[in-house]
Amino acid sequence: MKVLTTQASSHLSLELARSLSSSHAIRLTDRIEVSTDLEFVRSDLDHGASTNELVRGMDAIVHSGDVDPAASVSDQLDYQMRCTYNLLWAAAEEGVQRFVYLSSLRLMEGYDPALAVTERWRPLPTPDVPVLCYHLGEMVCREFARERKINVLILRLGEITAESAAGSPVSPSALYMDDAVDAVEKALDAEHSGWLDIYHIQSAVPNGRYLTGQPWWSADDVSPPLSLGYEPRARN
Amino acid sequence: MNVLILGANGELGPHVVRALEGRHRLRLSDINELETRHEYLKVDASDIDQVIAAADGMDVIINLSVLRKDRRLAFDVNARGCYNMMVAAVEHGIDRVINTGPFYVVAGPTYERFDHMIGPDVPHQPGTYLYALTKSLGQEICRVFTDSHDIHVLDLLFYMFLDAETHTVESGSPIANIGHDLVPYTVSWGDAADAFGCALDVELDSLPSRSEVFFVFPDLPHQKFSNEKTRRILGWEPKDKLDQFWKKAKS
Ligand SMILES: NC(=O)c1ccc[n+]([C@@H]2O[C@H](COP(=O)([O-])OP(=O)(O)OC[C@H]3O[C@@H](n4cnc5c(N)ncnc54)[C@H](O)[C@@H]3O)[C@@H](O)[C@H]2O)c1
8 A cells, every 4th residue: 555654753652653664655744854765755735736746646645643742832832733635635636545543642631530431522731832723633634534635544542652661651642653543454454434443542551541443333234344454552 | 091002003993992992091102102191102913012001001902913913923923912911911901802803713715605503602713814813822721711710701702794884875885775785794883982982981890701701793684693792681672674685785
């Protein structure tokens, strides 16, 4: 599969791209130059022919909702709203089949950890800019999915965590890179509802905060049960 | 009250100014120059520092700014402009914001094409149309701020405006033709402007939540959209019924 991955300068995107490149043809992009062994195309993700060229021929796009913390608030908001919009338009116009948006479980942090929060619960964004950006990025994706311009999968990822030394405390929503890669791999292949599919992704850690692997189920007969098939790796 | 208006120099601005002057102290602003006897500041709504500075000493912000076509500017003004306005409100302790936009902030084609009795409290489905989506993002940013700050945002949404006196025989008008119906969400400029007075007068404690959306149009018989909430909560009483459009002309 030919896969475009955005935000090449972010640790997550680069790690994902490296791992996915063993089974997919990866093209990386970013607004700044990034040095990598993989194919890289710099792009401002503007409204114009160059964004169409960037996505032409791709089977899927993995677009990260992470923002560059060093960028100004205005730039962060602009990237998540306008650039996501431009990318989705270009992808829809060029017939890209699948758009995987990497959002965050931080959108669900407002709930009491004792609650069995799943994808069906309403996100609780805050004005904290990174969190707001995930929410606004999801909102842009949602409207493209609603109009069935492109198949959108949203993965709300836990806190990306390095494999820690044994015994050190980890976040209850920790997500290790191998699980993140596995979830994105599955999102590229999984059966799609044709609407909007949202999945919560975190690793199996002590006191894990979010449920994962809950299949979508509805009592109607037009949206059959669907699951990503993601299962976090068992850890000791 | 001391009222800052962003985007005061557009089509709606002068009507709003007329409805509020005399009762409130107005500070008008726009990205363009503006001839006025009120205080005037040149403010780019997409510049956070300018918006914060302009809101100093104000009790209320009214946002009439809009950019519809250009992708970059539409996001800058319609969406990020709202972020800037809310940061300014937080900074200056402003507890009342009146935001505006088109009806499809809420009810894009997936409602308008299919449904009737569409009210302002349905989940937002703006669709991908640039103007609708960017204004909807702006409204959502406002709502998110009201969840964590003691600020009330009243969002007044409109569809079509006309001058009830002069909009007469233009047959073929996509908005309204005498005896041949009108867009079932049309309001006269004067009535629309009066809604801003109501939104300034309404007790904040009487609002159901800190973020409320209102559809502003008079009673129309189509039952396509609902204005019930606007009349009930804001006490808005439109004067122009516009029945010359939705009743057949006498032969
Ligand atoms: N006119 C309509 O038919 C209509 C219909 C539905 C809703 N609305 C809504 O009513 C409100 C007012 O609309 P209008 O008809 O007066 O629009 P308009 O286009 O006539 O005026 C908008 C004003 O915003 C200003 N503006 C643009 N960019 C700006 C920036 N960066 N900073 C500050 N100001 C900027 C423009 O200079 C202009 O004076 C908007 O929220 C609009 O979405 C209008």
